[in-house]
Amino acid sequence: MNLFRSGEHIERWLAGCQPGATIPAEKLSELAHAWWEDRLSPDWRPQTRDGNQAILDRLGLTGDFWRLPGS
Amino acid sequence: MNEDDLALRNLTYARFVDLGRAPTAAEVAVAGGRDRAEVTAGWERLHAEHALVLDLATGGIRMANPFSGVPTAHRVYAAGRWWYGNCAWDAFGICAALHADGRIETYCPDCGLSMQITVRDQRPDDARLLFHCLIPAARWWDDIVFT
Numbered sequence: 001m002n003l004f005r006s007g008e009h010i011e012r013w014l015a016g017c018q019p020g021a022t023i024p025a026e027k028l029s030e031l032a033h034a035w036w037e038d039r040l041s042p043d044w045r046p047q048t049r050d051g052n053q054a055i056l057d058r059l060g061l062t063g064d065f066w067r068l069p070g071s
Numbered sequence: 072m073n074e075d076d077l078a079l080r081n082l083t084y085a086r087f088v089d090l091g092r093a094p095t096a097a098e099v100a101v102a103g104g105r106d107r108a109e110v111t112a113g114w115e116r117l118h119a120e121h122a123l124v125l126d127l128a129t130g131g132i133r134m135a136n137p138f139s140g141v142p143t144a145h146r147v148y149a150a151g152r153w154w155y156g157n158c159a160w161d162a163f164g165i166c167a168a169l170h171a172d173g174r175i176e177t178y179c180p181d182c183g184l185s186m187q188i189t190v191r192d193q194r195p196d197d198a199r200l201l202f203h204c205l206i207p208a209a210r211w212w213d214d215i216v217f218t
Contacts, residue, residue, distance in 0.1 A: 001158035001159050001160050001161075001202070001203075001204050001205070001218065002158065002159050002177070002179075002180045002202070002203060003159040003177055003179070003186060003188070003200050003201070003202055004179050004180065004181060004200065004201050004202075004203055005179045005181070005182065005184065005186070005199070005200065005201075006199065006201065007201060009179055009180075009181035009182060010181070010201060010203045012181050013180050013181035013203075019203070019205075020203060020204045020205040020206060020207065021203070021204050022201050022202065022203045022204075023201070023202050023204075024198060024200075024201060024202070025188065025195045025197065025198065025199075025200040025201065025202055026194060026195060026198050027202075028159065028160060028163055028195075028202040029163045029190060029193055029194060029195050030193070031160065031163075032137070032160055032161070032162075032163030032164040032166070032167050033163070033164075033166075033167040033193050035160075035164060035167070036136075036137050036161075036163075036164035036165075036167040036168045037167045037168065037170070039084065039136070039137065039164070039167075039168040040084055040085070040088060040168050040169070042081060044077075044080075044081065045077075046072050046077075046120065046122060056208070064207070065204075065207045065208065066207075066208050067207075067208055067209055068208045068209065069208075069209045069210075069212075
């Protein structure tokens with residue numbers, strides 16, 4: 001899970017291997033804030049699979065690649 | 072997760088943030104008025120539930136996501152100190168968890184050039200950068216350190 005300077009850099013780094021998923025840094029920041037923002041709260045409770053999937057879905061991260069196990 | 076393990080998890084995270092690094096089991100034991108063995112047993116249960124990740128060789132904390140217990144290529148300056156994220160996602164996650172703006176320092180895995188990203192009001196200052204996730208979500212926890 002890395003940041004790259006551009007799509008060309010990703011393609012070269014993959015060197016012909018099967019790509020995963022690519023999203024803009026701005027979307028990544030949205031995802032990170034939705035995913036981690038409660039992590040230090042004293043009211044934190046374990047995330048549920050469905051709750052995490054809802055975060056991905058809400059951000060448009062849909063399809064098989066973004067499907068968490070257990071569905 | 073029972074209430075006792077939840078309390079141990081929250082205490083462990085709180086000590087991580089207070090210290091700016093992964094606490095040892097002894098440090099958490101002192102902070103929580105517990106035996107060290109209780110802490111390590113609790114950490115093992117939390118590890119099994121993916122609430123934190125242990126270094127299986129040492130029993131110490133490898134990840135208290137989004138924080139890394141070991142140095143990585145994803146450094147973050149936020150809330151007045153430096154942290155390590157486990158990956159690029161977690162680097163942003165450190166700003167999120169601390170509810171702080173921050174500066175991420177990493178490098179492009181392809182060309183090796185360093186990159187500095189400022190995160191202000193939850194937005195990165197360089198919209199050209201791309202995040203690549205190699206492993207599908209269904210397999211993230213097969214090997215979370217590799218993921």
